Amino acid sequence: MFVQKGLLIVLSGPSGVGKGTVCSVLRKEQSDIVYSVSATTRSPRIGEVEGINYFFKTREAFQQMIQNNELLEWAEYVGNYYGTPRRFVEETIQQGKDIILEIEVQGALKVKQTYPEGIFIFLIPPSLAELKNRIIHRGTENDENLIRRMNAAKEELKMLKYYDYAVVNDEISKAVKRIQAIIEAERLRKERILPYYEQWLKEEL
Template sequence: MRSERGLLIVLSGPSGVGKGTVRKALFNQEDIQFQYSVSATTRNPREGEVNGVDYFFKMREEFERMIANNELLEWAEFVGNYYGTPIAYVEQTLQQGKDVFLEIEVQGALQVKKAFPEGVFIFLAPPSLSELKSRIVGRGTETEDVIHNRLTVAKEEIEMMDAYDYVVENDEVQLACDRIKAIVVGEHCRRERVAKYYKQMTEVE
């Protein structure tokens, strides 16, 4: 299937739903050719996270300079920390015809949708709120106050899923990956993305 410009695939959902886990599992599969756009954040690295691979970890002052210089496609402040997507890499990669995969918070995804309405927006949902709480508690990195705040925000974010194109339940990581891959295949076959190429076949030289 032919398409001149790559797809911008945005995966987001509540904190603790497993966005990072699904993204890593997805990118470990051999048939995946997405380009991952690493987000910037001011939060502290979790165990095993690598700067420049999982996130660009920034000091607050540095992040605010990036905001002032319009270097971010989107940004948001979430539970006391900034998160954002550097714009230069995203635009360059799309122009090369490659698919860019963003894993970002809900606030950021809604900003991206305003700038790139042609993107593919996927909401990763938990099987239940009780399961979501178990996953957050299971990290062992959050205080009771932070856990309460994250669950409160999660309820608000679930109400925002109407802004997305697709909803994928993260009941099992591999099933969630399979659903996301099926969505991307379908999007590459959308008429409005490929019609220009095929209509050129009928033009008389």
């Protein structure tokens, strides 16, 4: 029996679009999908838990991870570092389990260089005005940071062309269903199944 490699699913989108919420609901509905926890140097927000939402690191500790090649990707975004621990992702895929990475655009493009066969999904807001409202209602940014995040969002939206799919997050439940449909379709692509099928044909009955 051949174990098909797991899918590497990368979800990106501008700050405030709802990546974390979408991933949280997706995890509850599909427990077979493994969630990759990122490392970051930013401070925890209210309700965030170490090892579940992020691995919260000092800048010194994060820089040491970079030097030791312990990160699949990393990027600096709005003054803080974000990165994906390498070993856990690679082991999960080899075990035949699907894993989802919720990461920034810069990091996603680095992952694509290493894993071009990954599934890259861009979560987009219904409009920039709605995105701005979501960030304001989150209550975590001052006026200066709000402007920085909105300018960053405009630049990130230009990167949509490098992704495989675009999912509008107008309603959480609808966005999750769209992502589930993408994952199911990707699991059934002949390119992923054909190598194992060719091995079956070589077996003696």
